Amino acid sequence: xxxxxxxxxxxxxxxxxxxxxxxxxxxxxxxxxxxxxxxxxxxxxxxxxxxxxxxxxxxxxxxxxxxxxxxxxxxxxxxxxxxxxxxxxxxxxxxxxxxxxxxxxxxxxxxxxxxxxxxxxxxxxxxxxxxxxxxxxxxxxxxxxxxxxxxxxxxxxxxxxxxxxxxxxxxxxxxxxxxxxxxxxxxxxxxxxxxxxxxxxxxxxxxxxxxxxxxxxxxxxxxxxxxxxxxxxxxxxxxxxxxxxxxxxxxxxxxxxxxxxxxxxxxxxxxxxxxxxxxxxxxxxxxxxxxxxxxxxxxxxxxxxxxxxxxxxxxxxxxxxxxxxxxxxxxxx
Amino acid sequence: xxxxxxxxxxxxxxxxxxxxxxxxxxxxxxxxxxxxxxxxxxxxxxxxxxxxxxxxxxxxxxxxxxxxxxxxxxxxxxxxxxxxxxxxxxxxxxxxxxxxxxxxxxxxxxxxxxxxxxxxxxxxxxxxxxxxxxxxxxxxxxxxxxxxxxxxxxxxxxxxxxxxxxxxxxxxxxxxxxxxxxxxxxxxxxxxxxxxxxxxxxxxxxxxxxxxxxxxxxxxxxxxxxxxxxxxxxxxxxxxxxxxxxxxxxxxxxxxxxxxxxxxxxxxxxxxxxxxxxxxxxxxxxxxxxxxxxxxxxxxxxxxxxxxxxxxxxxxxxxxxxxxxxxxxxxxxxxxxxxxxxxxxxxxxxxxxxxxxxxxxxxxxxxxxxxxxxxxxxxxxx
Numbered sequence: 001x002x003x004x005x006x007x008x009x010x011x012x013x014x015x016x017x018x019x020x021x022x023x024x025x026x027x028x029x030x031x032x033x034x035x036x037x038x039x040x041x042x043x044x045x046x047x048x049x050x051x052x053x054x055x056x057x058x059x060x061x062x063x064x065x066x067x068x069x070x071x072x073x074x075x076x077x078x079x080x081x082x083x084x085x086x087x088x089x090x091x092x093x094x095x096x097x098x099x100x101x102x103x104x105x106x107x108x109x110x111x112x113x114x115x116x117x118x119x120x121x122x123x124x125x126x127x128x129x130x131x132x133x134x135x136x137x138x139x140x141x142x143x144x145x146x147x148x149x150x151x152x153x154x155x156x157x158x159x160x161x162x163x164x165x166x167x168x169x170x171x172x173x174x175x176x177x178x179x180x181x182x183x184x185x186x187x188x189x190x191x192x193x194x195x196x197x198x199x200x201x202x203x204x205x206x207x208x209x210x211x212x213x214x215x216x217x218x219x220x221x222x223x224x225x226x227x228x229x230x231x232x233x234x235x236x237x238x239x240x241x242x243x244x245x246x247x248x249x250x251x252x253x254x255x256x257x258x259x260x261x262x263x264x265x266x267x268x269x270x271x272x273x274x275x276x277x278x279x280x281x282x283x284x285x286x287x288x289x290x291x292x293x294x295x296x297x298x299x300x301x302x303x304x305x306x307x308x309x310x311x312x313x314x315x316x317x318x319x320x321x322x323x324x325x326x327x328x329x330x331x332x333x
Numbered sequence: 334x335x336x337x338x339x340x341x342x343x344x345x346x347x348x349x350x351x352x353x354x355x356x357x358x359x360x361x362x363x364x365x366x367x368x369x370x371x372x373x374x375x376x377x378x379x380x381x382x383x384x385x386x387x388x389x390x391x392x393x394x395x396x397x398x399x400x401x402x403x404x405x406x407x408x409x410x411x412x413x414x415x416x417x418x419x420x421x422x423x424x425x426x427x428x429x430x431x432x433x434x435x436x437x438x439x440x441x442x443x444x445x446x447x448x449x450x451x452x453x454x455x456x457x458x459x460x461x462x463x464x465x466x467x468x469x470x471x472x473x474x475x476x477x478x479x480x481x482x483x484x485x486x487x488x489x490x491x492x493x494x495x496x497x498x499x500x501x502x503x504x505x506x507x508x509x510x511x512x513x514x515x516x517x518x519x520x521x522x523x524x525x526x527x528x529x530x531x532x533x534x535x536x537x538x539x540x541x542x543x544x545x546x547x548x549x550x551x552x553x554x555x556x557x558x559x560x561x562x563x564x565x566x567x568x569x570x571x572x573x574x575x576x577x578x579x580x581x582x583x584x585x586x587x588x589x590x591x592x593x594x595x596x597x598x599x600x601x602x603x604x605x606x607x608x609x610x611x612x613x614x615x616x617x618x619x620x621x622x623x624x625x626x627x628x629x630x631x632x633x634x635x636x637x638x639x640x641x642x643x644x645x646x647x648x649x650x651x652x653x654x655x656x657x658x659x660x661x662x663x664x665x666x667x668x669x670x671x672x673x674x675x676x677x678x679x680x681x682x683x684x685x686x687x688x689x690x691x692x693x694x695x696x697x698x699x700x701x702x703x704x705x706x707x708x709x710x711x712x713x714x715x
Contacts, residue, residue: 016629040586041670070624070654073609081609083655085624113606124610143623143635143651195629205670 001176001316004028005160006152008168012101014068014147015085015198018042020101021064025171025192032178033190042194043206046178050187056331057187059212059292060177060323061203061281062170062219063196066163067305068147069098071128071140078132080106080140083123086197090121092306098128098146104139105149106130150307158237158313165309167196169299169316170218177323184327193281200248203281207288214255214293214331215285218319220309221246221275221298232274236300237312239269240319243296248279249286254333255295262326268318273298293333297322362546363523363692365389366534369542370521373461375430375514376447376571379403382426386545386565393552394563404579405565412556420559420709421585421671422551422702423576423660424544424592425569428537429684430516431490433462433509436502441472441494442509448570453487454685460495462515467508469497469515517686524689531692533615539688541569543678543695544591550699557706569660573627576660580667587634587672587713589702590661593690594620594652594677611653613679615691618648619698622675625655627662631672637713638674641705647697652677676702 013021022044026036033046044064050057067086074080093108100106106128114125128146132138140146152162162168174190181188189210194202196219207215221241224232234241242259243251256272263270275298286294297319302310359367365385374382383405390397390407397407405426411417429448436442442462446452456473472494476484495515499505509515519537526532534543548563555561562583566575580588598614613620621638622630642649652675665673678698680690 016624017632039669040672041665043670072653072655075607075609083624083653085629141651143654145624198629201629201666202670204666205668209669 001172004175005169005172008172009152009162009164011168012099012147013064013066014145015065015195017101017145018064018194022192025064025175028175029178039206039209041202041205043202044192045206045210046190048178048181048184048188050185051183052185054330055185055187056214057189057210057212058327058331059189059191059207059210059215059285060174061191061193061206061215061217061285062174063167063193063202063281064171065194065197066147066166066168067197068145070145071142073142074135074138074140076135078130078134078138080128080130080138081124082126082128085145087305088123089305090123090126093123093126094121096307097149099149100140100144100146104130106146148307155310159310160313161308161310163307163309165301165311166220166304169220169311173218173299173316173319173323176320177327180320180324181327185330186327188327196281200279200281200284204284204288207285207292211289212292214333215282216255216294217280217282217285217296218323219280219296219298220301220304220311221273222278222304223300223302226302230276232276234271234273234300236302236310237314238271238300239315240322241271241273241298241300243273243275243282243298246275246279247277248283249294251282251295252286252293255293258331258333259295259297259322259326262329263322266321266325268322268325270318270322359523362550363534365549366542366546367521369545370536370538371519373430373466373516374426374428375432375516376427376568378514379426379567382542382545383565386426386549389549390552390563400578400582402575402578403567404575406579406582407552407563409552409555409561409563411560412558417559418587418709419562419583419585420706421562421564421580421583421588421664422548423564423566423579423588423590423664424548425541425566425575425660426545427567427570428516428540429570430514433511433513433515435511436505437494438502440499440501440505441496442469442505444490444495446490447514449684450490451684452490455490455493456488458686459518460515461518462495462497463509463513465508467497468518469495472496519686523692531696534690534692534695535687537686537688539680539690540593540683541591543593543680543690547591547695547699547702551702551706554703555706557709559706559709561706566660573658573660573663577663577667580664580671584668585671587631588661588664589634589705590659590664590673590675591698591702592659592675592677593680593683594657595683596679596681612655613650613652613677615679615681615689616694617650617679618694619701620650620652620677620679622652622659622661622677623654625657625659627658628665628673628675630661630674633714634672634674638676638701638705641708642701645700645704647701647704649701
C-alpha cells in the first residue's frame with residue numbers, strides 16, 4: 001500500500017479544494033466499482049452493488065480533505081496573511097511550508113513586532129513568504145487555498161510519517177478494501193468525502209443522498225502513548241481502534257459490537273477507542289435523515305494536525321482486514 | 334393676585350432648520366429601502382418586513398407562500414416557461430434587537446439581547462418596543478454623575494433597563510408585554526449625495542434589509558433562464574434557522590445568499606502597520622465570499638460571479654476569508670447538498686443603530702446578481 005499512500009498524502013486537497021485528490025482516487029479505483037458519481041458538494045461516491053437480497057446498504061466514509069490555509073490579504077511587499085481551513089495550530093506553522101493548487105509554494109514566517117512575544121503566536125501574527133518583491137509580484141490571490149507541504153518518510157520498521165495522513169490513510173484503506181472485497185453480500189457505498197475538517201459537511205449531505213442502513217467512518221484517532229500524552233487507551237501499533245464514543249458521537253453499540261466480534265473471529269488485534277476531543281464523518285451520518293446506526297474504525301495516529309503525522313503500517317493493514325471481514329459477512333444488528 | 338406675565342421677548346430671527354429630506358425626494362428604490370430599514374423585525378417577529386415584501390413582490394412572481402416558520406418563499410418561473418434549473422436566492426428579513434424579559438415596579442423594562450448585540454453600544458440609545466412601536470430609551474447614568482471607574486467599564490445588557498417614560502409596571506405592560514421584541518429607533522437617510530456621488534445610506538438593519546431589497550429587485554426584473562426561487566428568511570441572526578427549512582423545501586441546484594457584511598476599513602491604529610483585517614471596504618462593490626466560518630463557497634459559482642462582473646464592467650471585491658456566516662451555512666448542507674455562494678453589501682457599524690453603506694455598492698450588487706441570473710446556463714458547472 002505504501003506507493004498508494006505516498007501518492008495520496010502528498011496530493012493537494014485542503015477543505016473545499018479536493019478536486020486534485022478526488023481525481024487521483026478516481027484514477028486509482030477506475031473500473032472497480034459498479035458506478036461512481038460526484039455529488040453537489042464534491043463527494044466522490046463509488047458503489048459496489050448488492051449481491052444478495054439479504055444484504056444491507058452500507059456507507060463507508062473517509063475524507064479527502066486536509067487542513068490548510070487560505071490567503072486573506074497580500075501586503076505591499078508581497079507577503080500574504082492567511083486564515084485557517086480546519087484545525088491549524090500556529091505552533092506547527094512557523095517555518096512550515098505550504099503549497100497551492102498551482103504548485104506554488106511559500107514559507108510561513110512570524111511577525112517580529114508581536115503584541116505579546118511571551119505568548120505562542122496567533123495565526124494573525126503569521127504570514128506566507130513567496131520570495132515576492134511586491135504585491136504585484138505575489139503569485140497568489142486573496143481566496144487561494146493551500147495545504148501543508150512535506151514528503152512522506154518511513155520511520156523505524158513499520159511507521160510512516162507524513163502530512164495529511166488525516167485522512168488520506170483512510171482514503172487509502174477504502175481503496176484497498178475495494179480492491180480486496182470479493183463477494184460481499186451488501187451494497188457498499190464508498191464515500192470519499194469533502195469538507196470534514198471544517199465540520200463534517202460532505203458526509204452529512206452524502207448520507208442524505210445515499211439513505212444507507214449502516215454507516216462506518218474510517219478516520220484517524222489520537223494515541224495516549226507519547227511522553228506525558230493524553231490519558232487515552234489507544235496505542236500506536238495496537239491494532240484498529242473501534243470507536244465507542246468521541247466528542248461528537250456515541251457509536252451505535254451494535255455496530256461497535258459487530259466490529260469487535262469480526263476482529264475476534266479473524267484473530268485481529270483491536271482496541272476500543274474513547275476520544276475526548278474530536279469526531280468523524282460518522283457523527284454526521286448518524287443524524288442524517290431519520291438517523292442510522294453508525295460506527296467508526298480508527299487508525300491510531302500521533303501528532304495529528306501537524307505536518308508530521310505518524311501511523312503504524314500494521315494498524316493500517318489491520319483496519320483493511322477488519323473492514324473486509326465485516327463487509328464479507330452478514331450484518332445483523 | 335396673579336402676576337402679570339412678562340411680555341415675551343421676540344426671539345431673534347433664526348434660520349429655519351433644514352428639514353430632513355422627505356421620502357418623496359429619495360430615489361424610488363431608496364424610498365423602499367427606507368421602509369424596509371425602518372420596519373422593526375427582530376428575529377422571530379419578522380411580520381412587519383414580511384408584509385412590506387409580500388406587497389412588493391406579489392405582482393412580479395408566479396407563486397408565493399409563507400412557510401411554517403415564517404419564511405416568504407416565492408417562485409418566478411423560467412423564461413419561456415421551460416422547466417429549468419432551480420436557483421435559490423435568499424436574504425434574511427430579521428434583525429438583531431432585544432426581547433422584553435421583565436417589568437420593574439418603576440415602569441422600567443428588563444430585556445435580553447436577540448442575536449449579536451454589542452453591550453458597549455446600548456446605553457443611551459432610543460428604541461422602539463412592542464407591536465405598536467412604543468418609543469423608549471435604554472437608560473444610562475449621565476456622565477456628570479459617574480466615577481472614573483464607571484466611565485471606563487462596560488455595562489452588560491442585563492444591568493440595563495429600557496425607560497418608556499411611564500411610572501408603573503402596569504403602564505409599561507400596556508406598551509410592551511413580556512416577550513415583545515424591540516430594536517433601535519433609527520430613520521434611514523441618504524448622506525453626502527451629489528456631485529456625481531450616489532451617497533451613503535445610514536440606518537439600522539441594513540443587515541439584511543439591503544439583501545431583501547436586492548432580492549425584491551431580482552424578482553421585479555426577469556424572468557431568467559432558470560427558475561428563480563426567492564427565500565426571504567427568518568431567524569438568521571439567531572442561527573440560520575429559517576434558511577435551513579427554506580433550503581430543504583426548495584431543493585435548489587444552486588444558491589445565492591444576499592447579505593450585508595462588515596467593512597472595517599478604517600485605520601486600525603496610529604502606527605504605520607498596514608490594516609490587514611478589514612473584511613471588506615466601502616465603495617469597492619459587492620463582496621463575494623470564498624470562505625467564512627459556516628461555508629466554503631462553491632468555486633464554480635464564485636467564478637460565474639467574477640466572470641459576470643468582468644464582462645459587465647461591474648466592480649466587486651472578495652470578502653476576506655475568515656469568520657462570520659450567512660444563510661448559506663445552512664442552505665448548502667440541506668438534503669444531498671447545494672452549491673452555494675454569498676454576496677454581501679459592505680457596511681460599516683453593522684448591528685448598531687446607524688450603519689453606513691454606499692448606495693452604489695448596493696446598486697452594483699443588484700446589477701451583478703441580475704446579470705448572473707440572466708447568464709445562467711449549464712456552462713456554470715463546467
